[in-house]
Amino acid sequence: MSQVISIHKESSKGCTDARPLVERGQREVFCGLTGIIWLHRKIQDAFFLVVGSRTCAHLIQSAAGVMIFAEPRFGTAIIDERDLAGLADVNEELDRVVNQLLSRRPEIKLLFLVGSCPSEVIKLDLSRAASRLSVQHSPKVRVLNYSGSGIETTFTQGEDACLASMVPVMPSAPTDAEPELLIVGTLADVVEDQFVRILNHMGIERVRFFPPRHAQEQVPIGANTRLLLAQPFLGDTARLLQARGASLLPAPFPLGIEGTTAWLQSAAHAFDVSKERFEAAVAGPLSRAQTALSKAKLHLEGKSIFFFPDSQLEIPLARFLSREMGMKLLEVGTPYLHRQHMAVELAMLPEGTFLSEGQHVENQLDRCRAFHPDMVVCGLGLANPLESEGMTTKWAIELVFTPIQGYDQAGDLAELFTRPLVRRMRLAA
Numbered sequence: 001m002s003q004v005i006s007i008h009k010e011s012s013k014g015c016t017d018a019r020p021l022v023e024r025g026q027r028e029v030f031c032g033l034t035g036i037i038w039l040h041r042k043i044q045d046a047f048f049l050v051v052g053s054r055t056c057a058h059l060i061q062s063a064a065g066v067m068i069f070a071e072p073r074f075g076t077a078i079i080d081e082r083d084l085a086g087l088a089d090v091n092e093e094l095d096r097v098v099n100q101l102l103s104r105r106p107e108i109k110l111l112f113l114v115g116s117c118p119s120e121v122i123k124l125d126l127s128r129a130a131s132r133l134s135v136q137h138s139p140k141v142r143v144l145n146y147s148g149s150g151i152e153t154t155f156t157q158g159e160d161a162c163l164a165s166m167v168p169v170m171p172s173a174p175t176d177a178e179p180e181l182l183i184v185g186t187l188a189d190v191v192e193d194q195f196v197r198i199l200n201h202m203g204i205e206r207v208r209f210f211p212p213r214h215a216q217e218q219v220p221i222g223a224n225t226r227l228l229l230a231q232p233f234l235g236d237t238a239r240l241l242q243a244r245g246a247s248l249l250p251a252p253f254p255l256g257i258e259g260t261t262a263w264l265q266s267a268a269h270a271f272d273v274s275k276e277r278f279e280a281a282v283a284g285p286l287s288r289a290q291t292a293l294s295k296a297k298l299h300l301e302g303k304s305i306f307f308f309p310d311s312q313l314e315i316p317l318a319r320f321l322s323r324e325m326g327m328k329l330l331e332v333g334t335p336y337l338h339r340q341h342m343a344v345e346l347a348m349l350p351e352g353t354f355l356s357e358g359q360h361v362e363n364q365l366d367r368c369r370a371f372h373p374d375m376v377v378c379g380l381g382l383a384n385p386l387e388s389e390g391m392t393t394k395w396a397i398e399l400v401f402t403p404i405q406g407y408d409q410a411g412d413l414a415e416l417f418t419r420p421l422v423r424r425m426r427l428a429a
């Protein structure tokens, strides 16, 4: 326990000063529309209306599946070829679609107009459309907009853009408000509940989450707000929240035992929680996680792993797999390296880890083939070809859809990596 709790005091700088190989070339990533898949489940009275093409509609529908017992909370307003001729018509059509949707679905309290490649190509001004429609439907429904376009984005940036669009309408906290902890980034409800229990046990009672489960939940923001990032891909959101006066707590991300402990510890420092109280609050879940991880380690220790850039979770995952599971890191690719948000993670990565930022997919495939790693973490587009070459892969997107944060999910996180290895061993037997 004392070993786990001393992360901040480590003297090694790990990869703090490491210079990644920066590559700019063809990339194999999903677009930001993908974020709708987990965001529409989280904010239960919101609706995501993609303003896009049939391709966009197809992506969302096939990725999100169809809910059988409830009407979906996402849809696509299709821009037809004929719309390319007249923007006035597109705006009229959009208003008609929105009016129809909101009159049919009175439970919707927040509507996101989500931009796409087609809406950007025809320069459809969705922020003006959102303001116009917000005035029309206020106070029952708020209309916001963000871009999920595939131009220069990776799929987790959709969440960043969505949350960033909500920051300007958050109310200001009174200047004399009690300090409050705001956990930023979509987490499964069950994970949020676990964190609340632990934080309450430490004596931190004022805890909120962003995004909230219901759009009408007001999340105040101000100088007394302490931000703890739960996801590593929220650069714009964090910047906007800081501009509203909130302060960002330095922490790794809550993956694995070490990450979760240091993440909670950062909150504990900010709220003056004593070491004894902290240890009492985490002892139970921490020991359950130790048991779960010791089993997974038997499969993972000594195995090598190669990360293609995809979700922006790569560096925290690599840190967890190397330090707690004993895996060898061959290359850790990330779409973007946000040095400030990754500072604690980089310090914890083994010195000399090969880091790459951005992608030139052909060059990276050559490096991967030369290493022939035991496991490759990559996007769906690369997984099948690499499997056919005899490599064991893990889809990066699965790591975003699955609850993996916190102590009670540490075993599930490790299992996401052991399962493909065990399956490959069985096939080879």
Ligand code: SF4
Pocket (backbone or CB within 6 Å): 031, 032, 033, 052, 053, 055, 056, 057, 059, 115, 116, 117, 118, 148, 149, 150, 151
């Ligand atoms: S937003 Fe662009 S990349 Fe994404 S599905 Fe639509 S057309 Fe394709």
